[in-house]
Amino acid sequence: DGGITQSPKYLFRKEGQNVTLSCEQNLNHDAMYWYRQDPGQGLRLIYYSQIVNDFQKGDIAEGYSVSREKKESFPLTVTSAQKNPTAFYLCASSISLAGVLNEQYFGPGTRLTVT
Amino acid sequence: QQPVQSPQAVILREGEDAVINCSSSKALYSVHWYRQKHGEAPVFLMILLKGGEQKGHDKISASFNEKKQQSSLYLTASQLSYSGTYFCGTYGGATNKLIFGTGTLLAVQP
Numbered sequence: 001d002g003g004i005t006q007s008p009k010y011l012f013r014k015e016g017q018n019v020t021l022s023c024e025q026n027l028n029h030d031a032m033y034w035y036r037q038d039p040g041q042g043l044r045l046i047y048y049s050q051i052v053n054d055f056q057k058g059d060i061a062e063g064y065s066v067s068r069e070k071k072e073s074f075p076l077t078v079t080s081a082q083k084n085p086t087a088f089y090l091c092a093s094s095i096s097l098a099g100v101l102n103e104q105y106f107g108p109g110t111r112l113t114v115t
Numbered sequence: 116q117q118p119v120q121s122p123q124a125v126i127l128r129e130g131e132d133a134v135i136n137c138s139s140s141k142a143l144y145s146v147h148w149y150r151q152k153h154g155e156a157p158v159f160l161m162i163l164l165k166g167g168e169q170k171g172h173d174k175i176s177a178s179f180n181e182k183k184q185q186s187s188l189y190l191t192a193s194q195l196s197y198s199g200t201y202f203c204g205t206y207g208g209a210t211n212k213l214i215f216g217t218g219t220l221l222a223v224q225p
Contacts, residue, residue: 004156035215042117042202043157043215058212090156103147103170104204104213106156 002027004107006091011112013085021076021110023091030096032074033104036060037088046089049074050096078112085114116141118205120216127193127223135188135219137203146179146186147204147213150197157202160188190221198223 004025013019025032031050035043045058049068063082068074074093078085088111092104118139125133137146145164148171149157161171163179163186171177176189190197200220204213 040217042217043204045212045214048212059214103159103162104149105159106149108156109154 004091004093004105006089006107006110008110009108011110013112013114015114016080017114018077018079019085019112019114021078021089021091021112023074023076023107024072025074025091025093025105025107026072027093027105028071029093029105030071031094031102032068033092033094034058034064034066034074034076035090035092037090037109043090046076078114085112087112117214118203118216120201120203120219122219123217124220125222127221129193129195129223129225131193131223133190133193133221135190135201135203135221137186137188137205137216139184139205141184141205141207143179143181143184143186143205143207145206146177147206148175148177148186148188149202149204150199151202151218152199160201193221193223195223195225197221 007022033048034046044060047066049055065077090109091107094102094104121136147162148160151157179186200218202215202218204215
């Protein structure tokens with residue numbers, strides 16, 4: 001079955017440590033996205049990528065970094081510079097970036113807790 | 116820039132109807148609707164395009180008023196499985212980014 005996998009489901013880290021969240025898709029989609037979800041604030045875009053080796057900052061990119069070395073993979077690193085990293089992180093993909101009829105498919109999410 | 120959804124929350128009995136609204140301050144090219152169950156991933160419901168084209172769920176209906184920059188999602192004869200948080204995402208065309216609203220929590224009770 002095609003889909004998006006994120007691992008791990010729950011992640012705990014100490015303040016000051018960098019942490020990398022995994023996102024893999026086997027849908028053969030060109031575009032991939034990372035969102036952060038906090039209670040009452042909906043989904044906010046962190047980074048997005050429309051093609052391998054290319055990515056753009058979203059609305060809240062500070063303190064985060066990404067890479068897109070393979071079409072299937074779009075890992076997100078939460079760095080120690082992110083002031084409030086505890087949140088639910090969702091990865092998504094779509095066939096392409098520019099198509100207005102292209103729905104996004106979401107992974108199950110990673111809940112990160114930093115203490 | 117973030118679209119505003121209303122109501123913020125609604126409680127229904129099974130079989131009742133509900134309307135969820137999404138309003139933007141910017142001109143829109145398309146509106147996406149997703150539903151998220153607690154602790155799970157959002158699931159695609161529908162896309163409405165400027166000009167009337169639609170793509171999505173056969174059992175979900177929605178409207179898109181381009182002039183008012185508003186979209187409404189209509190949930191009729193609600194079932195327990197309709198419970199969740201509904202998000203609209205608006206696409207203005209210029210930035211290739213989908214901007215999500217803050218969500219509407221829908222709870223359907225027996």
